[in-house]
Every structure is written in C-alpha cells, then in structure tokens.
Amino acid sequence: MMRIKADSDLCVGSGQCVLTEPAVFDQGDDGIVALLTDHPDDQSAAQARHAVTLCPSRALSILQE
Amino acid sequence: MTKSVAGELAGLKLPIERGCPFAPPTAYERLREQAPINKVRLTSGGEAWWMSGHEEGRAVLADPRFSSDKRKDGFPLFTLDAATLQQLRSQPPLMLGMDGAEHSAARRPVIGEFTVRRLAALRPRIQDIVDHFIDDMLAADERPVDLVQTLSLPVPSLVICELLGVPYTDHDFFQSRTTMMVRRTSLEDRQRAFAELRAYIDDLVTRKESEPGDDLFSRQIARQRQKGTLDHAGLVSLAFLLLTAGHETTANMISLGVVGLLSHPEQLALVKADPGRTPMAVEELLRYFAIADGVTSRVATEDVKIGGVSIKAGEGVIVSTLSANWDPAAFKDPAELDVERGARHHIAFGFGPHQCLGQNLARMELQIVFDTLFRRIPTLRLAAPAEDLPFKTDAVIYGVHELPVTW
Numbered sequence: 057m058m059r060i061k062a063d064s065d066l067c068v069g070s071g072q073c074v075l076t077e078p079a080v081f082d083q084g085d086d087g088i089v090a091l092l093t094d095h096p097d098d099q100s101a102a103q104a105r106h107a108v109t110l111c112p113s114r115a116l117s118i119l120q121e
Numbered sequence: 122m123t124k125s126v127a128g129e130l131a132g133l134k135l136p137i138e139r140g141c142p143f144a145p146p147t148a149y150e151r152l153r154e155q156a157p158i159n160k161v162r163l164t165s166g167g168e169a170w171w172m173s174g175h176e177e178g179r180a181v182l183a184d185p186r187f188s189s190d191k192r193k194d195g196f197p198l199f200t201l202d203a204a205t206l207q208q209l210r211s212q213p214p215l216m217l218g219m220d221g222a223e224h225s226a227a228r229r230p231v232i233g234e235f236t237v238r239r240l241a242a243l244r245p246r247i248q249d250i251v252d253h254f255i256d257d258m259l260a261a262d263e264r265p266v267d268l269v270q271t272l273s274l275p276v277p278s279l280v281i282c283e284l285l286g287v288p289y290t291d292h293d294f295f296q297s298r299t300t301m302m303v304r305r306t307s308l309e310d311r312q313r314a315f316a317e318l319r320a321y322i323d324d325l326v327t328r329k330e331s332e333p334g335d336d337l338f339s340r341q342i343a344r345q346r347q348k349g350t351l352d353h354a355g356l357v358s359l360a361f362l363l364l365t366a367g368h369e370t371t372a373n374m375i376s377l378g379v380v381g382l383l384s385h386p387e388q389l390a391l392v393k394a395d396p397g398r399t400p401m402a403v404e405e406l407l408r409y410f411a412i413a414d415g416v417t418s419r420v421a422t423e424d425v426k427i428g429g430v431s432i433k434a435g436e437g438v439i440v441s442t443l444s445a446n447w448d449p450a451a452f453k454d455p456a457e458l459d460v461e462r463g464a465r466h467h468i469a470f471g472f473g474p475h476q477c478l479g480q481n482l483a484r485m486e487l488q489i490v491f492d493t494l495f496r497r498i499p500t501l502r503l504a505a506p507a508e509d510l511p512f513k514t515d516a517v518i519y520g521v522h523e524l525p526v527t528w
Contacts, residue, residue, distance in 0.1 A: 068228060068232065069235065071481050072465075075237060083236040087232030109466065110466060
C-alpha cells in the first residue's frame, strides 16, 4: 500500500498538492501542507502520485508502494 | 554530448524576437535539438548555461546549490552595465532574489494568505469584479473595444488592490510605473518609475502601520508587532513585490488567453461546451505562452552536475520556462494548443521554493474571466488579425499592448 510523507520544513505553501488531490492533502492556516491520510486509498493513489511530482519544493515523497 | 553554441546565439538578449507570436523563437528549437543544456553568450558579456529541457530546468530550480541573488557574480543579467549593477546592489533584496533560510523567513509569513481555501473564499468577490467590468464593456457605445483596458488590466488590478489594501483610485499611477519597469525603456525611465513606486509604497505601509485595515499588509504588520519585529523596509519590499507582480502578469495572461482561444475556435468550442474543462484550459494556456520566460535565472554556488553537464560554481544558468514548456519530452506535440492536454506540470510559474506565490490566485482569476467572458459575450471575436496585434516583444513579460475585440 502506498505511503506518503510530507516534510513541513521544505513546504513552501504552493498548494499544488491540495489542488491535485484534496482527499489526501490539505493546508493549515499557515499554508503548510497537512496530510489527511498518509495511506491514500486506491481511488486517490494516482492523483497523490501526481501531486508528489508537482510539488515545487520536493516536500512530498512516496515512502512505499 | 553537449555542444557549445556560443557564437550561434552570440548576443543573446531576452526576450528574443519571436518569428511567430504564438511560438518560441526558432533559436530555442535549434538549441534544444542540440542538447537540453547549452552554453550561450550574452550581449552583456560573459556566458551562461541555457536550459532547454523540462526535466533539467526543474532540477536546477529545485536545487539549493543555485542562487537567485542577482547581485552575485556570474548571475546572468541581460543588461550588465555599471549603472544597472550599482542600482541592483543598492536595493534591498526582494523575496525573488533571496536564498535558503532568508527566503524562507520572508515567504513563510505570507503563504497563509494564499492557501487554496482562503482563495476559494475570494471567488464570489472576484466573480462580481469580472461581471462589473464586463457590464461596462457591454455598455460601451463604440466598438471595437480594447480588452486590455476594459478587462485584462482592471480585473487583476482591483483584485490585488482589495487583497493588499491599496486604494484602487491609485491604479493609474502604479500601473504606469509597473509597465515602465518591465518595458525595455531607458535606464533613467526605469529608475524613475522604480523610485516613484517605491516612495508610494513606503508611504502606504507607513499609513497602514498607524491605521490598520482588514487587508494583507495590515495583517502582516499586526503579526510582526506581535512578535516585536516590525520591519518597515521588509514590509515595503514585500508590498512592492506583491503589487507589481500581482497585476501585470495576470493581465497579460488574460489577454493572451483570449487571443489563444479565439485563434483556435475548435479549442474554444470545447471550453464553451463544458466549463469543467476551463481549469485544464488555463493550465494549457499558461504552458503555451510562458509569459515570464528568463525570469527564472540562477547562478551556481558550488560545482553541480545536471543532466550529465558539469556546471561550475559562479556560472550563470538561464532556465527558459518557455523552452521547457515546449519540450516534446514533457509535452507531446508542444506546438498544438490542446485544452484537454493535462499540462499541470508546466513551469510557467517557475519551480522550486520560488514558485510563484500568487499562482493559485492567478489561476482562479483566469478561470473566472474566461468562463464569464465567453458565456456573457458568446460572439466575441478579434477585431484585427491575431498576427497583427501589438505583441510585447519589448518587455520582460510577454503579452499584447492592445487587444481590439468586437461582438
């Protein structure tokens, strides 16, 4: 199963992840990424993977599939 | 193998004149066919690495070993005369020119203002603004009308004014100064425009420090006061950046987007048939025009290997966002405007920690404008052939000076 990691120190608040898969990614009031789940279900996995490639500051990574 | 093409592009000057207003300069394609990374000579003297490839460009922009500080030796400047350099070195740096921890400290306090959720709350107000200016357009006695003046410029100007707490009555003043700063006018003109705008913003921030309102700058001031770190110069730099970057760019994308869609009626028909396609169409238009080409330049602070090429500390790198957005390795048939492409991975807003702070605001404005304009004026058409429009070949940010339309 896919596992996502978000590094809040690297995050620059571009919101690309939230636009791509709002079922997995959210932003706090401070703009920093917040994971709604670190195990995206099958429905969200492809979009979550896309979000990882779009993240401009490489704050997102896939730990395991 | 990377071939040096210094000589072929001797005197590289951005923006390079385009042959066709809808396509990158043909020199870009020649360079890319040789290699994703080439060395080019600049008119200002010296050489720089020219990044044509999408993957290579993203790698540079996300890599902390490349600096955004224009004041550093080796940074690829296009007008490297002594006066410009001196002016550059005497100015406090904008967020765009900061690196690492300094950049992060400047950007972090502001990103909360641009979250997807906060921007969604602005949607109804932006819709009102767009409707208001389209009402005015429809009430115009004469046609054609210039879409730049009636819609493209006023919408983002009013939106950024409201967000920042800048009186909209001053828009003529700051628009004319911003335009002069990004046009390749004389150095004196640019310096005067810069100084006048900076003085205006300094005064505005001073007023907000004593009479706060409900706006972004007032919130930043309150936040800094709370921490006991009121930094007037830093606030002025931030205000300068947000105000100047916040309207001219979006205005150009509105105009070019309308030209692009009206020139590709089959693509426009797809958007009109289903507004659900608009967000994707916006991404494609952003990819296709990449209006801020060359703004994303860097200088290496240590030796780096990118795409098999060794870049040495102190060497300049120009990431061409336009070339990257037309890289066939990343976008199949890049010369085709295809609103259903799925072009989210374009780098029109840059990449890395400096990626445009206002990108999601720009996206929302573009979506609302295109949806509303073509719904309310379905017979909208260009009043001059697209290729005869006055394209901004004389400015750092691409666009059109005028856009006559009728219906």
